[in-house]
Amino acid sequence: MSAAPSLAVLVKGWPRLSETFIAQELVALEQAGLHFDIWSLRHPTDTKRHPLHDRLRGKVHYLPEYLFDEPARLNRARTAARALPGYAEAYKVWRADLRRDGTRNRVRRFGQACVLATELPQETRGLYSHFLHTPSSVARYAAIMRGLPWSFAAHAKDIWTSPEWEKREKLAGPHAAVFGATCTAYGARHLRELADDPARVDLIYHGLDLGRFPAPPARPPRAPGDPLHMLSVGRLVEKKGFDRLIAALALLPEDLNWRWTHIGGGTLHGALEAQAQAAGIAARIDWRGPCDQPEVIAAMRAADLFVLPSRIAADGDRDGLPNVLMEAASQLLPIISTAVAAIPEFIESGTHGLLAGDDPEELSAAIETLARDPARARAMAEAARARLIDDFAMQPGIDRLAARLRTMLGDPAP
Structure with missing residues (x-):
């Protein structure tokens, strides 16, 4: 004993x-x-x-x-x-x-x-x-x-x-x-x-235990006409900023074919679903609810872009450095986030991803930028993974x- x-x-x-x-x-x-x-x-x-x-x-x-x-x-x-x-x-x-x-x-x-x-x-x-x-x-x-x-x-x-x-x-x-x-x-x-x-x-x-994660997928270029698959992982609470993201998605140009998948639970689910319905984009959104780690990794490997629009909530609550950003980087998934709290400690905007303001116009512009320039998105994803390996083990x-x-x-x- x-x-x-x-x-x-x-x-x-x-x-x-x-x-x-x-x-x-x-x-x-x-x-x-x-x-x-x-x-x-x-x-x-x-x-x-x-x-x-x-x-x-x-x-x-x-x-x-x-x-x-x-x-x-x-x-x-x-x-x-x-x-x-x-x-x-x-x-x-x-x-x-x-x-x-x-x-x-x-x-x-x-x-x-x-x-x-x-x-x-x-x-x-x-x-x-x-x-x-x-x-x-x-x-x-x-x-x-x-x-x-x-x-x-x-x-x-x-x-x-x-x-x-x-x-x-x-x-x-x-x-x-x-x-x-x-x-x-x-x-x-x-x-x-x-x-x-x-x-x-x-x-x-x-840091991240990279031994728990598979090598990143090859990520071939999207075929013409294929939708841009965006992924977010985080609780449906104010500080995660998903209300701003839904508003940003509604601003994307009509010629950009896209889908968004959200993973996570939270108290704002009903309100955010209603917001998506009112914006006319609900059919493009997949709400998956809470998922275990293998499911999250599989979703990251299948996605084209990771978006986490963190912001400071009314009561002062905010993210630190969300580990999910490092998990996305481990799978060579290009990242869009915001310059809130400690996120810039991992993501230097323009080098390891894009850090937008949390207003819908800036988020929408960042999404369109990487959607239309996959080579730049790939270069940022490679830089983020290198930073993860070198500085955030x-x-x-x-x-x-x-x-x-x-x-x-x-x-x-x-």
Whole structure:
């Protein structure tokens, strides 16, 4: 029987089709020799899973998603938590947070932290949470109760929609994270400005494990009269900008034969379908819904152009550097996106793809440009794949992250 893991990894939900980058990282960390279990705040809602999820060996534990779901478990945890050496301090920290964020979600975080702190194996020597907002709050309260170090990975929404006071207190002071990893220079600059020590924040790109992807297809030129097949992969939420893309598609000239395929779920599906119907282009659109990784790769190999029109949502939410752009580059799929957040860290407009403004006229013009100049589109796709291989391979980031986690746990280097 193997020893209990020394690291606990906290995630918001497991498994999730839209968070392939987390699954990729955790599988790679196991391969690097780290031994951990996953603690999830939510049960899965996706009906499919990626092959990556099946490669993870660590055990998955589910905390009470809502406190009223498991009252007996919660009561046991609250009683046991009060006996922990750091409970009084954790309660004090939580009460200060609750005064500034008097929501049910904040109450739920503390209840989940009590369960986590009391159910973690005694051998646990540190916590690592994915996302700076809710999962890191649960990890922080539990770490204080148990007197353990904690760390986090921050990505996009969690950085840009969390209140500044909360980010500052997770990055400075006696209960701050030992370190925080973030996947873009854009996000790292912001978090370093809030930290008591800029070195507390580490820029670690997710990169791409190219071993999971086939060699790119040959991509012969489109035959005359064949439609331009465009593909987008992303949740149907405001920050992905698909409303602007539908408006852009409606502006394409009549002599350009095209089709658009969308992969992903999301709350705006009905509204976007209605928008396409009203624009008279619904017959050219294929809404495929959530797909697993092999289905996504197959769609990329069959497409002519990848379009991701990211923008900043009204609440400040925005992308970081979407891994799906690197996945498209791995398959020599020409890319059109926007100069939002960290996307320019991978795509230099005119070299590795085109970065348009997110207004429909600019998006439409970019699509037409690459549709009518396939040689230029091919050259950009080749440049993006070369940049992916040279600068965005996964392993350097995994090596750095594994080293920081081992240091936090007090483990010797392998």
